[in-house]
Amino acid sequence: MGQGLSCGASQENGLFSAVQVGDFQTVEVFLKTEPHLLHHTTVYDRHSALHIAAANGKIEILSMLLEKSMNPDALNRHKQTPLMLAAMHGKISCVKKLIEAGANILKFDSLHGRTCLHYAAYYGHSDCLQAILSAAQSSPVAVSWGYARFVNIRDARGATPLHLAARQRRPECVHILLDNGALVCASTGGYGCPGSTPLHLAARGGSLDCIRKLLAWGADRLQRDASGRIPYVVALKHKHGDCAALLNPSSAEPLVWPAPLKFISELNEEAKSLLEQALMEANRERERNILKGTAFSLPSPSPSPSRSDSGLDSISETSDTEVCCICFEQICTIEVQDCGHQMCAQCTLALCCHNKPNPTTASLTPPVCPFCRSTIVQLVVAKIKSYDDADHDITDVSSPKLRKLRKSRNFSEGSSSFKSLSAVGSFSKMGGRGSGRVAAENESIDKP
Template identity: 85%
Template sequence: MGQGLSCGASHEHGLFSAVQYGDLETVKVLMERDPSLLLQATVYDRHSALHIAAANGQIEILSAVLDRSVSPDVLNRQKQTPLMLAAMHGKISCVIKLLEAGANILMFDSLHGRTCLHYAAYYGHADCLQAILSAAQSSPVAASWGFARFVNIRDSRGATPLHLAARQRRPECVHILLDSGALVCASTGGYGCPGSTPLHLAARGGSMDCIRALLAWGADRLQRDTSGRIPYLVALKHKHGACAALLNPSSAEPLVWPSPLKFISELNQEAKALLEHALMEANKEREKNILKGTAYSLPSPSHSDVGADDSISEASDTELCCICFEQVCTIEVQGCGHQMCAQCTLALCCHNKPNPTTASLTPPVCPFCRSTIARLAVVEIKDQDEVDRDIGDSGSPKLRKARRSRNFSEGSSSFKGLSTVGSFGKMGGRGSGRIAAENEWANKP
């Protein structure tokens, strides 16, 4: 992987060898002398100059060949396109150039019936995967196939890109695909054991990170393949003890990305990343409890709580959450301006259960003013100069007191915000939440 293609037919003419080694001047001379060379291919694999340039990351040569009106979708013996080979070898600049040239992302090879999206996921090139998905959103694919259908496209054995990424231990690709709408519980056809879900395949591969991501997006630990096995049994069979401990149906259920958040039309990307981080931290705390006392204990977190009291900045402009009084406010409800920590925001959505009669979910509401949450964003923090000016004004009511909390950091392993928040309707008497436009904060009693 990543070494590019060799040129078995270079003895016939020097074009393929020049392309492979990036000799742009020689390639230009040969193209000028005989333009028909660009239509020739190696003897056995039928690789064109464009295939060789894409696989070897020769972006200047690839651009020069495309400028000669050569089709970006030329096929080799296995019906692989240059885009597939660029995605296979992780040549992101070539992937982007081919996409800009109009390369067809819906072409299937004859080897496994896979697309360029399968190749990027299988070989773990997250940047290539993201580029292809971004192109799919703005290309005719979105109109003809639909973006969601493309994300879940299957190869000849019924494997989606998510199946391949989970089996090959590619957690970053797993996350990107899940975030793009990949079906977390889809079953394979003939790939792996028939009926395998991405969680079965992650259990087989032994990737804790892939398993974490899949569980956080709602993968079912009890779903069975055609042999009747749940992912837990697959992990045991392949001797992945720590994975089996997490997948054991008797273990505590992981927290799942809450469905009510899907009702929020404009979930700011920074806010989403913050909420996802909080959710994963909560599940890591769960993992520590599950693995405690076993041979698979997790290492101590780098963000230790020891000494946290002494590391709190007195000049921080961010206030403590009025719900849990432990974490800083990092999420703001746009519209009403109320703020809370990421943990309590997740708790708000996780505690919003579907209506059993209509089987539908209602949008989450602000716990302070009960207005519907339409948009979440990250709290804007003042820069240090502004904070210094506020503190320097001895007569200003903005003079900060040192906020001391055992779990002040957003990355703290504590997740009391999710575990202790009960009814949000009972909170009105204790605190109204800090509003972004206000300068004062209701001090904790």
């Protein structure tokens, strides 16, 4: 925004300068001797002392000003609140304090009609963004507006916070917004090219990380803006060759966060993180092949262990299952809480990732456990037994010790019946297994 926070040549200059540098004692003296200065503003920008404290992260002074009943929603020349400036400059402690003091998160400025949520997303301050979203869930906003409506709030040019985060190359903010219900295919009004989706804007900005996340949450590569352009064309126009390769409609479809998983109540955060990691790994394997300029190749299926190799005869039925009984390849990291059956994150995703979900035909039925066919109500992180037989939650699925656990275990329960399902085959074709390497964002591809 490029707004200066300098104080005008006035009698208030001493106070505002002290606030800006964080001189608590001087500010305190000023306000004791001349309490009326509390309501004065700078000459040009009309910044109050609270605006200056918020923008510069002076939390002690800001707290003192709020204790003196200063209006937390004071407006400057552009109708910006102290909360907007704190979000703009990434001053998380000030953001939290202002929200605690009752600052209105639904105020719009007069520059672009933006809220504090827009500012946090635009400038890439993910901690501020999360704090504002958390406040919205427990504030009157959730009742009067509705939380989903707030997450997708539009500025004067029709841009949602997700549009701004995607355009400004803010992948962490993109992820937070998508995780909180931001509409991945929403079109802008006059922001950017009219009718642009977040994917169009990420293609324009050339951010592979933003494109990855948008695609993983179901962004449509074929959606057109008002000029009839798909994101692929936008990426080509702005000479982002690696982005264009991923957005090319002829390239392999990415895996998309499975819609049925959204209906599992209270999806454990750690389990969700493992599932997201598996999804991104599969997509990165796809990216690696695309960015190499080679045809998308399927990974060679690993042969299932034979009875003699796996040592099934020597393992009792009560031993812990640490290798997934579905793919015989990955460590079990996810557990169905009610029945206790375990599988790897890749196979959990495979239950729902047969094809890219179609919003008009997607089933809202939760997935069922492949072993006992009971409805999956909650997923949690699986527990394994280490070599000293102590129980541990799985935290690093790539550690060498866990890799060594890909050995013989009891595959008797339900594995043969589930192997007939097409989910695992579909998953491996779409994304492949294994960690895969992430192509560097500035990696170029050969052009014909």
